[in-house]
Amino acid sequence: MEYIIEAENVQKSFGELHAVDGVSFRVKKGESFGLLGPNGAGKTTTIRMIYGFSPMTSGSLKVFGLDVVTDWRRIKSRIGICQQENSLDPDLSVQQNLEVFARYFDIPKKEAQERTRFLLDFISMGHRKGNRVTELSGGLMRRLVIARALINNPELMILDEPTTGLDPQSRHQVWERLEELKSRGLTIVLTTHYMEEAARLCDRLVIVDHGKILVEGKPGELVALYVGREVIEISAPSEELLRWVSSERLDYENLGHRLIIYCKEGDSLFHTISRKFCTGGCDLRLATLEDVFLKLTGRGLRE
Amino acid sequence: MKVWQRNFTVYQRVWKINFLPPLLEPLFYLFAFGAGLGTLVGSIVYRGSAISYIGYIAPALVAINIMYNAFFETTFASFVRMYYQKTFDAMLATPLSIQEIITGEIVWGATKSVIGTSIMLAVISFFGILHYPAVLLIIPLSFVGGVAFGAIGMFFTSVIPSIDSFNLPVFLFITPMFLFSGTFFPLENLPPWVQKAALAFPLTHLVKLTRALGLGYFEWGLLWDTLYLVAFSAVFFPLAIRGMRKRLIK
Numbered sequence: 001m002e003y004i005i006e007a008e009n010v011q012k013s014f015g016e017l018h019a020v021d022g023v024s025f026r027v028k029k030g031e032s033f034g035l036l037g038p039n040g041a042g043k044t045t046t047i048r049m050i051y052g053f054s055p056m057t058s059g060s061l062k063v064f065g066l067d068v069v070t071d072w073r074r075i076k077s078r079i080g081i082c083q084q085e086n087s088l089d090p091d092l093s094v095q096q097n098l099e100v101f102a103r104y105f106d107i108p109k110k111e112a113q114e115r116t117r118f119l120l121d122f123i124s125m126g127h128r129k130g131n132r133v134t135e136l137s138g139g140l141m142r143r144l145v146i147a148r149a150l151i152n153n154p155e156l157m158i159l160d161e162p163t164t165g166l167d168p169q170s171r172h173q174v175w176e177r178l179e180e181l182k183s184r185g186l187t188i189v190l191t192t193h194y195m196e197e198a199a200r201l202c203d204r205l206v207i208v209d210h211g212k213i214l215v216e217g218k219p220g221e222l223v224a225l226y227v228g229r230e231v232i233e234i235s236a237p238s239e240e241l242l243r244w245v246s247s248e249r250l251d252y253e254n255l256g257h258r259l260i261i262y263c264k265e266g267d268s269l270f271h272t273i274s275r276k277f278c279t280g281g282c283d284l285r286l287a288t289l290e291d292v293f294l295k296l297t298g299r300g301l302r303e
Numbered sequence: 304m305k306v307w308q309r310n311f312t313v314y315q316r317v318w319k320i321n322f323l324p325p326l327l328e329p330l331f332y333l334f335a336f337g338a339g340l341g342t343l344v345g346s347i348v349y350r351g352s353a354i355s356y357i358g359y360i361a362p363a364l365v366a367i368n369i370m371y372n373a374f375f376e377t378t379f380a381s382f383v384r385m386y387y388q389k390t391f392d393a394m395l396a397t398p399l400s401i402q403e404i405i406t407g408e409i410v411w412g413a414t415k416s417v418i419g420t421s422i423m424l425a426v427i428s429f430f431g432i433l434h435y436p437a438v439l440l441i442i443p444l445s446f447v448g449g450v451a452f453g454a455i456g457m458f459f460t461s462v463i464p465s466i467d468s469f470n471l472p473v474f475l476f477i478t479p480m481f482l483f484s485g486t487f488f489p490l491e492n493l494p495p496w497v498q499k500a501a502l503a504f505p506l507t508h509l510v511k512l513t514r515a516l517g518l519g520y521f522e523w524g525l526l527w528d529t530l531y532l533v534a535f536s537a538v539f540f541p542l543a544i545r546g547m548r549k550r551l552i553k
Contacts, residue, residue, distance in 0.1 A: 074398075
């Protein structure tokens with residue numbers, strides 16, 4: 001098996017704070033791999049170490065079989081990176097943003113112009129090539145950032161929260177582009193805290209919190225394993241119901257004003273509950289990755 | 304080199320605005336000091352002979368222009384690119400290293416000094432106060448001076464908490480240099496301790512050099528002035544790179 005990324009017990013400390021605390025994972029060629037976690041979980045720090053932006057405190061990290069500490073330049077020439085913050089160059093036009101970036105990769109001028117034309121078509125922005133970056137909407141900027149990350153024909157693409165702050169239309173646009181890239185066999189690593197995004201784009205993912213990996217697996221398997229197939233949500237549960245639920249040894253979470261029951265087969269249970277205990281505010285739905293995420297990382301606010 | 308090219312590409316976009324300051328500024332100064340103050344001062348005795356006041360300050364204005372171009376490029380302009388535009392972050396996602404980025408920025412600052420100096424010399428030449436061909440050496444000199452001021456500017460950029468804090472180095476470093484480096488009056492008019500302190504200023508040495516080249520004379524002491532500028536760069540260039548690495552790589 002050919003691995004694009006091999007991380008062994010990677011650690012990163014900022015003084016007392018262990019931002020990444022012994023993380024190990026592997027990403028296969030052609031795979032789409034997700035790093036999920038709440039804010040401050042260590043996602044961004046982890047991927048920054050992959051592209052050599054942050055030196056790691058200890059551990060070993062290999063990309064394309066090369067060591068990130070010594071071979072960073074060769075590694076960086078083969079990956080494309082979409083950073084979380086918008087780092088497009090506002091002093092330049094859309095087209096120049098791509099061409100100037102190509103120069104950083106030593107791409108010959110002629111080839112750079114061809115790549116630029118091709119990529120602007122790919123993100124359907126050919127007609128906006130003369131615009132200044134500051135004139136673009138958030139969604140267009142994101143697409144341009146993705147195009148820019150593709151300028152060097154990367155073998156691995158790293159995306160740090162690619163759709164944070166976008167409206168649903170733009171988000172779906174970005175997803176479609178990423179799915180297209182994925183279908184062409186590009187290896188993708190992305191961080192996100194949108195579970196829908198992770199479920200749609202990732203073949204495999206890890207959920208990290210407090211710098212550690214909590215679980216690893218395929219999205220569907222994680223849902224089945226940690227929360228079952230269905231979820232019953234009851235708002236304002238009665239004392240009676242709570243007593244009954246705990247006596248029945250059901251897998252549940254009591255949030256006070258809301259009760260969540262995880263189950264494999266929800267139908268009959270749902271009928272029992274709604275007949276016996278509820279007058280309303282009782283819903284049966286399919287379990288999602290978000291349930292796994294909240295169950296594992298807790299519901300407390302971060303930061 | 305590629306970082307330099309990026310800045311040059313931007314410069315080409317806005318070259319009309321970029322051309323105006325070096326074109327107009329010396330005219331303003333020469334008019335104000337030469338015509339206004341110059342009539343009051345008359346001539347000035349320099350190296351044993353009397354020269355016109357305008358002839359005395361014109362080379363100093365070139366030196367100040369070298370300082371301003373490089374220093375303001377690697378302070379305010381670089382800070383905006385680093386902090387607000389995240390340009391350096393984006394560059395770090397490419398095969399570029401931090402040394403290359405910072406070197407590109409400082410060399411770009413020095414390039415702006417060269418461009419500004421060339422335009423300015425062309426303008427001042429019309430006043431017939433410069434001695435050709437010695438004065439042409441000011442053009443390569445402006446690069447040396449530009450690197451020195453660009454390097455210390457970048458050093459300030461690496462340690463400054465916010466863009467407003469630049470007022471401090473400007474007020475405590477640039478302004479005193481602007482006034483007390485033998486720019487508008489001979490240093491000998493000042494108390495001895497000030498004269499000694501002024502020797503630490505890179506601008507003092509740069510002014511000596513531009514004035515010598517502008518007026519067309521040579522003395523061996525000028526080599527020391529050149530050496531001082533080179534040494535100044537040799538100290539602040541690595542300090543700037545170290546500071547920026549500390550600031551950007553977390």
